[in-house]
Amino acid sequence: MTDAPPGLEPLVVEPPSLCSSRAATIVEEEFGKRGTATELSSERDQNFHVETEDGEEFVLKISSPADDAAALGLQTQVLAHVHDTAADLPVMRTVYTTDGRPWTSVEANGVTYLVRLFTHLPGGSVTIQDLDTEALFEYGETVARLGEALRGFFHPDARYDILWDLRHTPTLRSLLDSVTTDRRRDLAERVLDRYDDRVDPVFETLRAQVIHNDLTLDNVLLNDDGHVSGIVDFGDLTHTALVCDLVMALASVMYRRNDPVEAAEEVVRGYVSVTPLEVEEARLLADLVAARLVTWGVIVAWRVEHHPEKTDHTVDGVDDGWALLEELDDIGLDAVQRRLQTAALGSVVPYPRMETDDVLARRRQVLGESPLSYDDPIHLVAGDGAWLFDPEGRRYLDGYNNVQVVGHAHPDVAAAIGGQARKLATNTRYLHESVVTLSERILDTMPDELDRIFFVNSGSEAVDLAWRLATAVTGHDGAVVTPHAYHGITDVSAALSPEIWPEEDRPDYVETVSPPVETSSHHASTGTAPTEEMADALDTLETNNFGVAAFVFDSMFTSDGILPPDSEVLGRMADRVRDAGGLVVADEVQAGFGRTGTAMWGFEAADIVPDIVTLGKPMGNGHPVAAVVTRSDIASTLMERTGMFSTFGGNPVSATAALAVLDAIEGDDLLSHTADVGAYLEAGLAELAATYDIVGEIRRQGLMVGVELVHDDETWAPAADETAAVVEKMRQRRVLIGSTGMHGNVLKIRPPLVFDHDHADHLLSALEASLAELE
Numbered sequence: 168m169t170d171a172p173p174g175l176e177p178l179v180v181e182p183p184s185l186c187s188s189r190a191a192t193i194v195e196e197e198f199g200k201r202g203t204a205t206e207l208s209s210e211r212d213q214n215f216h217v218e219t220e221d222g223e224e225f226v227l228k229i230s231s232p233a234d235d236a237a238a239l240g241l242q243t244q245v246l247a248h249v250h251d252t253a254a255d256l257p258v259m260r261t262v263y264t265t266d267g268r269p270w271t272s273v274e275a276n277g278v279t280y281l282v283r284l285f286t287h288l289p290g291g292s293v294t295i296q297d298l299d300t301e302a303l304f305e306y307g308e309t310v311a312r313l314g315e316a317l318r319g320f321f322h323p324d325a326r327y328d329i330l331w332d333l334r335h336t337p338t339l340r341s342l343l344d345s346v347t348t349d350r351r352r353d354l355a356e357r358v359l360d361r362y363d364d365r366v367d368p369v370f371e372t373l374r375a376q377v378i379h380n381d382l383t384l385d386n387v388l389l390n391d392d393g394h395v396s397g398i399v400d401f402g403d404l405t406h407t408a409l410v411c412d413l414v415m416a417l418a419s420v421m422y423r424r425n426d427p428v429e430a431a432e433e434v435v436r437g438y439v440s441v442t443p444l445e446v447e448e449a450r451l452l453a454d455l456v457a458a459r460l461v462t463w464g465v466i467v468a469w470r471v472e473h474h475p476e477k478t479d480h481t482v483d484g485v486d487d488g489w490a491l492l493e494e495l496d497d498i499g500l501d502a503v504q505r506r507l508q509t510a511a512l513g514s515v516v517p518y519p520r521m522e523t524d525d526v527l528a529r530r531r532q533v534l535g536e537s538p539l540s541y542d543d544p545i546h547l548v549a550g551d552g553a554w555l556f557d558p559e560g561r562r563y564l565d566g567y568n569n570v571q572v573v574g575h576a577h578p579d580v581a582a583a584i585g586g587q588a589r590k591l592a593t594n595t596r597y598l599h600e601s602v603v604t605l606s607e608r609i610l611d612t613m614p615d616e617l618d619r620i621f622f623v624n625s626g627s628e629a630v631d632l633a634w635r636l637a638t639a640v641t642g643h644d645g646a647v648v649t650p651h652a653y654h655g656i657t658d659v660s661a662a663l664s665p666e667i668w669p670e671e672d673r674p675d676y677v678e679t680v681s682p683p684v685e686t687s688s689h690h691a692s693t694g695t696a697p698t699e700e701m702a703d704a705l706d707t708l709e710t711n712n713f714g715v716a717a718f719v720f721d722s723m724f725t726s727d728g729i730l731p732p733d734s735e736v737l738g739r740m741a742d743r744v745r746d747a748g749g750l751v752v753a754d755e756v757q758a759g760f761g762r763t764g765t766a767m768w769g770f771e772a773a774d775i776v777p778d779i780v781t782l783g784k785p786m787g788n789g790h791p792v793a794a795v796v797t798r799s800d801i802a803s804t805l806m807e808r809t810g811m812f813s814t815f816g817g818n819p820v821s822a823t824a825a826l827a828v829l830d831a832i833e834g835d836d837l838l839s840h841t842a843d844v845g846a847y848l849e850a851g852l853a854e855l856a857a858t859y860d861i862v863g864e865i866r867r868q869g870l871m872v873g874v875e876l877v878h879d880d881e882t883w884a885p886a887a888d889e890t891a892a893v894v895e896k897m898r899q900r901r902v903l904i905g906s907t908g909m910h911g912n913v914l915k916i917r918p919p920l921v922f923d924h925d926h927a928d929h930l931l932s933a934l935e936a937s938l939a940e941l942e
């Protein structure tokens with residue numbers, strides 16, 4: 168076995184095979200207990216259950232000849248240490264020989280075996296199906312508590328080379344030929360490649376200590392109440408990465424489940440409730456679980472080839488291990504990783520869980536009419552990428568939420584927020600590098616003229632501040648917006664939002680003009696030309712002594728019905744505003760951060776350079792952070808007049824969140840991804856449009872998609888009720904979209920940018936079914 172990887176030898180040495188009467192004799196002669204012995208199953212040792220005449224129970228362990236006195240010494244001390252540090256953890260106690268030694272030796276078939284006697288632990292071994300949520304959580308806690316108990320343990324022989332130690336994963340390549348199925352071998356190779364890339368370079372930097380190293384369900388006993396009553400088999404323990412114990416536990420609860428990750432998430436939650444994971448550990452969970460399954464599969468395959476006579480429980484279940492690995496591969500190790508990492512880093516919620524009906528009723532009591540989406544509101548408890556989950560574990564495809572640009576519960580964004588919150592969260596009158604780096608990174612993406620940034624906390628505040636800048640610089644008080652625009656909730660931003668104007672109560676200083684729609688759109692040929700409307704609006708503001716401070720527009724005209732602009736027309740409108748002494752404000756709260764796929768900012772596609780840009784919503788992927796970008800001359804005018812300071816604007820936590828979002832957009836190449844998936848989605852929608860007459864027009868840039876539903880394409884009468892019905896029907900199919908536009912007849916599809924082709928297919932098939940039902 169010259170080329171054998173380290174730690175293989177203990178796995179192939181012939182196990183002891185004493186008969187039970189010999190075992191009973193040893194117990195009596197060496198340990199002074201008289202009873203009967205019954206053999207138990209084991210991988211490498213031989214174990215006997217011993218029952219004495221007066222009802223005491225023990226376990227006699229005849230060790231594999233591969234385990235020498237050093238290994239046994241290590242195990243004995245570990246058990247003693249756990250008793251000292253965590254007396255309530257149910258581990259076996261060593262029973263000493265009549266002359267006071269922790270083990271003795273016996274001869275059989277010319278081989279010397281070391282033999283120990285332990286107290287017997289109550290409870291039985293469990294099957295996966297026995298474990299409910301609470302038991303899974305407790306299993307996780309127990310694993311963590313054993314790690315905690317062993318934290319301070321030291322032993323000069325603590326490094327026991329055993330191939331089950333995930334540290335040795337790369338060496339499994341030399342055994343891969345034993346895997347006879349091509350598909351399994353390919354899969355194992357891919358897992359090993361990922362391990363080489365992601366785990367191996369950092370393995371030796373992970374927290375390390377002596378761990379159990381085989382804390383699978385096989386080695387945990389539960390009593391009748393489902394509580395852990397025993398942790399057994401310390402035969403694989405070694406000094407290695409602490410997280411490996413958790414990984415073994417995770418792998419062992421995932422088999423034969425509808426959603427294998429769900430059970431593992433619960434174990435993770437239990438674990439981190441005792442021992443929080445470090446970010447690097449959390450980041451590697453899925454790869455380590457996969458490595459564990461490959462280790463198992465490859466070792467067994469090698470043994471089946473070279474030592475067919477050796478069969479034990481590791482051989483019996485191995486097909487389940489491979490099946491699980493294939494399943495995880497189908498889900499995608501990255502997706503599995505996201506979920507495990509989210510459970511690891513984000514599971515501490517300081518409020519009690521409530522039944523959905525309760526949440527709704529109690530919410531109405533305190534939040535009154537605060538709006539909810541859908542007749543049957545959705546109770547959400549978790550998110551992952553493009554998916555959202557309710558308390559029953561049902562998942563919803565998110566085709567609606569633009570805020571979570573880089574995906575729900577993005578682990579890096581979550582880790583950044585958590586990490587910074589644990590370190591420092593102050594107002595911004597102190598020096599901190601996060602806000603400086605963030606400013607530089609954002610300004611780098613802007614046209615050169617735009618060289619200053621202010622930080623606030625919401626899109627509304629950003630629009631409000633843009634207005635203060637514009638009025639301060641121009642000395643004017645009038646605004647131009649589009650007829651169904653939405654810009655926010657503050658006094659000013661609500662006044663700039665015709666979508667929410669109360670009937671007959673339009674502010675006198677705000678005029679409206681039609682959006683400069685693309686010439687390809689049906690809407691380009693209706694009504695008056697926006698440029699002329701702009702001229703009229705500016706005249707009116709002049710006549711009424713307001714003048715124009717700003718033309719404020721959402722770069723994708725989302726609330727007006729998702730109308731990607733015609734750049735020439737928009738340019739002419741902007742020119743007129745500037746000629747009249749006003750500023751041009753691009754509100755990128757909807758369209759920004761890569762939504763359009765072609766560029767970071769919506770106005771770039773329209774080829775204009777605004778004087779002021781407002782940013783918000785996606786900026787923190789759900790964490791509140793917003794900003795206003797402008798020229799230094801404009802910024803200085805306000806600063807000289809009144810100054811401006813926002814307590815939370817640009818605080819270290821928000822700034823760090825926003826930096827993580829920028830990293831994810833760049834790191835995952837989300838712009839080109841958005842362009843690609845957007846085009847794919849549009850092609851699918853075009854097919855639906857060919858079949859369903861109700862689809863009047865599809866308008867899109869990147870992953871901002873509007874599907875206008877009309878009664879006929881002569882009159883273009885809006886099919887508003889049908890639009891609302893489709894949104895509800897999609898909800899029943901667990902796909903979230905919205906509606907928008909002056910007449911509410913435009914389906915608004917605006918998913919997280921991590922939306923991919925499969926998600927698009929899923930959305931399209933739900934939409935097709937919903938449209939079919941309308942007919």
Ligand code: PMP
Nearest residue numbers: 625626627653654655721756757
């Ligand atoms: N501007 C636009 C274009 C928006 O869509 C919104 C929010 N829908 C806002 C401003 C206001 O942002 P917030 O809700 O964060 O205040």
